[in-house]
Amino acid sequence: MKTRPGVCARKRRFASETDALRVAEHAAVTLRPYRCALCRQWHLTSRTKGMKLPPFEQALRQERKSA
Numbered sequence: 001m002k003t004r005p006g007v008c009a010r011k012r013r014f015a016s017e018t019d020a021l022r023v024a025e026h027a028a029v030t031l032r033p034y035r036c037a038l039c040r041q042w043h044l045t046s047r048t049k050g051m052k053l054p055p056f057e058q059a060l061r062q063e064r065k066s067a
């Protein structure tokens with residue numbers, strides 16, 4: 001994903017995908033971590049189209065299906 005410098009500067013940064021996922025897991029909205037080409041760290045985006053599901057969300061959907 002292309003990131004504009006302004007977006008990068010405004011966004012919260014995470015040192016690893018795991019850190020970003022931890023926050024995404026507890027967020028009220030659906031978020032996906034992505035690697036930023038500018039700062040080489042991780043940001044979260046709510047644009048999830050075409051992105052693969054993180055493990056915690058796959059687990060959630062699996063639970064909902066079996067419930």
Ligand SMILES: [Zn+2]
Pocket residue numbers: 003008009036037038039040041043
């Ligand atoms: Zn960035």
